[in-house]
Amino acid sequence: MKTKGTTLSKLFIGIDVHKRSWKIHTSTDLFDGCSLTIPPNAFVLQKYVDRHFKGYQVFCCYESGCCGFSHHRLFESFGWHSLVVNPADVHRPAKAQFQKTDKIDARLLCRELKDGRLTSIHVPEIEREQLRCLFRRRNDLVKEQRKIKTQIKMQLLYLGIEIPNELDKPHWSHAFRIWLRDLSFDYKTMDYCLQTRLEDYDFTDKQKRDVSTRLRAYCRKHYKKDYYLLRSVPGVGGIVACGIICELGDLRRFKNFKQLASYVGLVPRVHQSGDNLTTSGLTPRANRIMRSYLVEATWQALRFDPVMQAYYRLHQGKDVKRILVKVARKLLSRIHAVIRTETPYEIGVVS
Template sequence: MNTQITAIPKLYIGIDIHKRSWKVHCATDLFAGKSFSMSTDPNKLRVFVTKHFPDHEVSTAYEAGCCGYYAHRCFENYGWRSLVVNPADIHRKGKEKHTKTDKIDAQLIARELKDGRLESIIIPNKKREELRSLFRRRNDLVKDFRRIKSYIKMQLLYFGIKEPEEFDNDHWSHKYRKWLDDMVFEHPTAKATLDSRLRFFRFVDKELRDVSTQLRRYCKVHYQKDYMLLRSIPGIGGIVAGGILCELGDLRRFNNIKHLAGYVGLTPSVHQSGDTQRTMGMTPRSKRLLRSYFVEASWQAIRADPVMQAYYRKHQGKNVKRIIVKVARKLLSRTLAVIKTEVPYTIGVIE
């Protein structure tokens, strides 16, 4: 009697990716597997698999991180199933929570992949991924801008220099900048320090303006329909609209507001035991940058939209931070509705 193997053998590869090397663990349905180190070249892994595991159906997984999606795209080009997973989704048993090495990490990823418990994050296409890099560059510049302003204020405070009352605010007018340029110190070294910081301030200021303009222009040209729909919502300006398009992609992929709010991080953390239930604040798992943008946009929305303002006032008397989070979730709901219906938002219309 002739016997034939009808099931396709499966290979599961867990990879702990680093800048200079990968720790790889290979497992199949029949054996627990082996671990080894290799250089950061996806093609070398393909050669290894072709040599030692021919005719296997290959699945790979690695944690999302600084190395991006290059390896993932290479694996998919080889015809493999590839997952890029959130590190928090890798389940660890008791003692595994207290023991961490690259080898163990690769073994855990392979085990979870083999057991079918892993789910990939959303992988953006190259066009949106590179646009996202511009948005994140802008946020790096925002941090630099705030930092250099703090350094300049710190120097004035350190030397006991009091600002005129008209300049004691966050807005740095041209008049205020001229006042800083004309400042005189007893010794030239302090003046040299301030001049250096002012040069850096002007450089960052110009870079921030240029990158912001490029971001808005690109989104308006290449994602015009969704960009203009988002801009119709009070509180959402060009930068916030660009951030939504960069970080969330096409909002139509979200089934409902609960799905979207969970992804952005505008959902409460709840702890229940028996008859006791506590709300632990907002979930720590989130798109933190985008969540902060929606919270900031909510302050503008309650000024521009009477309906949002009435919703805010209805909750007055409670914790202000909790109220604005409620408004942010409502703003997020409207954002999803506008994109899904493809109808611009009309100010003052009650949902």
């Protein structure tokens, strides 16, 4: 009697992605395969697999980076099992620190994938991913505007021009901008230099305001429920709420608060050896954009929430930065609870 196998043969592919080419390493569940270079195109890889491994169950992975998630979505559309992994999660032997090539990287990815030691990072939906791009565009504009402001003040300091005390503030008031435009110099060259810098500032400021307006409007329309739940938390303004929606996605996907705090990066760096346990600041593995936004939101929460103020005073006398991180973690816990319970936050009263 003839029998047929009940399981499909498996193919594992580790891909080291680059802009101009991909280095791939293949391996089946029985034998190690080969390494080769192909054009950076998912359909070229699909043709190779169909030609040499027809009927195989395909598992593939690549490291997150400049290529984003578009290739992952194509691999999934082929019916493959695809992972996008954090490069730091790929185990590398000591030898790989001194001998690093694309071929070695692809082989390591394939080996880890075959052994089942890789976990995919969160892959957002296309709509959420492109919304995140708009939020990061605003963040870039804020940095650019800060850079222009620093350059203008540096130029004034270089020329020995003193800014009036009532105008010399981090936030540029309308009066300060008028004062800048009314400045005149001995030669027209400097007048033109300052004029172009102010034009750069005005253009960047307008773009930042337009992007912020569109960002808030989109989140209010398409994520209305979560947006207003987040806004109910003291310290969480419109931009911070948009940032949480864009960068962190749906907070309900986290099983518990510890996972969320670890993802944001509000957990300590810990090192233990025997009886010696040391903590040294925050973990470098974080969503740095949202961690900074949450720390800034903490200052606002301390102004309006008496419970937060009491928690801050409870730790007074310690390092201010450490206290602020504790309060930021408490603020994040509230944000998580508000979304999970879908109940607006109510400011408590300290007796």
